[in-house]
Amino acid sequence: MNRDEIFEKVKEVLVDALGVDDDEVTPDASLTADLGAESIDFLDIVFKLEQAFGFKIPQGELFPENVMDNPEFVQDGRVTDAGLAALKERLPHADFTRFESDREVTKVAEVFTVDAVVNFVERKLAGVQA
Amino acid sequence: MRWIWIDRILELDPGRRLVAIKHVGLGEDAVQGHFDATDGLGPDRPVLPAPLIIEGMAQTAGVLVGHARGFREKVILAKISRAELDADAHPGATLRYTATLDRIDDAGAATSGAVDLLDPAPCAPGADPRVATAPPAPAVPIGRVDLVFSHIDHNRAGVEFPAHNFVFGESFKTLLRVSGLEGET
Structure with missing residues (x-):
């Protein structure tokens, strides 16, 4: 296919x-x-x-849950470097280019x-x- | 048993299929005054409100989903994927709900369902309704209701739910028992 x-x-x-x-x-x-x-x-x-x-x-494979529950991954409502790395590892199918410039945790689902x-x-x- | 919208379970094929029926009664509160605007008879010929047909299917499918995991999960209707109903259910008729389990895992379940209408005294065009010679009409398919259920303990999003299973109290288990499909448990 x-x-x-x-x-x-x-x-x-x-x-x-x-x-x-x-x-x-x-x-x-x-x-x-x-x-x-x-x-x-x-x-x-x-x-x-x-x-x-x-x-x-x-x-959780396509749409993982609870990744952002880790306090190391979010600070002041924004995803940290460690959080971003964890997300990219869990979601090799998603494109983070747009998200990377903003990193607002509420917008993470938009990837x-x-x-x-x-x-x-x-x-x-x-x-x-x- | 006040919010039970199925009267009897006819068939249970665990993890696959559950068939239940609902008789529509003229004395039911929900039927009162819920007139059928399409046949011109108005409130004299009320109908079972369509949302309660969907609820009937949700209960039929919900028991099937709950039973598949021994009623340990809290099974919550999460989404009506499809609801198509082509005919009204008037008092005196029987609705038959056939729910099929398409998918179940820890997160939840998806079901598809067929709604049939059984009318014991059909008034076929041209027939004299005062002479009950005609056999009852066969079941007529009137719609489909496909649903998605959540096993909410696995989809908490940080929310704590009560430990006891508030979805499956005694009502549905009693219904299975009096329908002759489950033993005394």
């Missing part, structure tokens, strides 16, 4: 799970800020991705873009085939 095919399937999942229009699901759209996803939607998206692609996603989900699926499929 190539990247375009993955994108189309991810788009279908997001349109179904979030009730958004096809044309809203662009590669750099943020699931929370642009597509209105809330915490429970992430659970739904994980379920639907598993059905669409036929692999298992352990809890979950449509592209990040496509990256995740791509890596996962490559791993399954390896």
Whole structure:
């Protein structure tokens, strides 16, 4: 499955799970800020991705929880260097370029873009085939 | 049992499927005055409000999800992924909810559900409703309700919930027992 095919399937999942229009699901759209996803939607998206692609996603693999509970990772509402490093390690599929200039902890969910989900699926499929 | 919107559980295939029915009664508070605006008969022919059909499916699917983990999890309806209902449920009719468990893990569960309407005394076009010769109509599919449940103890986000399972009190277990599907526990 190539990247375009993955994108189309991810788009279908997001349109179904979030009730958004096809044309809203662009590669750099943020699931929370642009597509209105809330915490429970992430659970739904994980379920639907598993059905669409036929692999298992352990809890926290796509959308990790509790990373930011560590006091070393957040200071004065901003993610520290250690926190950023931890996030990047946990989320190799996400792009932190935009987030790095701001680092406001409340905006960390915005790194979950449509592209990040496509990256995740791509890596996962490559791993399954390896 | 005041907020139980299913009357009996007909079938339980643990971890897979649960079928429950709900009889719609004219005397129910929620039905009173909830008129059907589409058939012109107004409040004389009330309907079961559609949100309570969704609640019925949520309870059907919720028992299935709870049972799958021995009622240890607090199963909370988190999302109505889809709710499509094409017909009204009038007093005297029976709703049948068939919930299928699509996915369950520590975080929660996803279910899909079919809603069927069984009318014991159909008034087919042209039939004389005073002569009950026709056999009851077969179940008619009237909609689908797909749901997502959260096992909230695994999704706390820093919130502490009471230790006792406030979702599955005695009501649902009693319903399983009187439906003949679970032993005395």
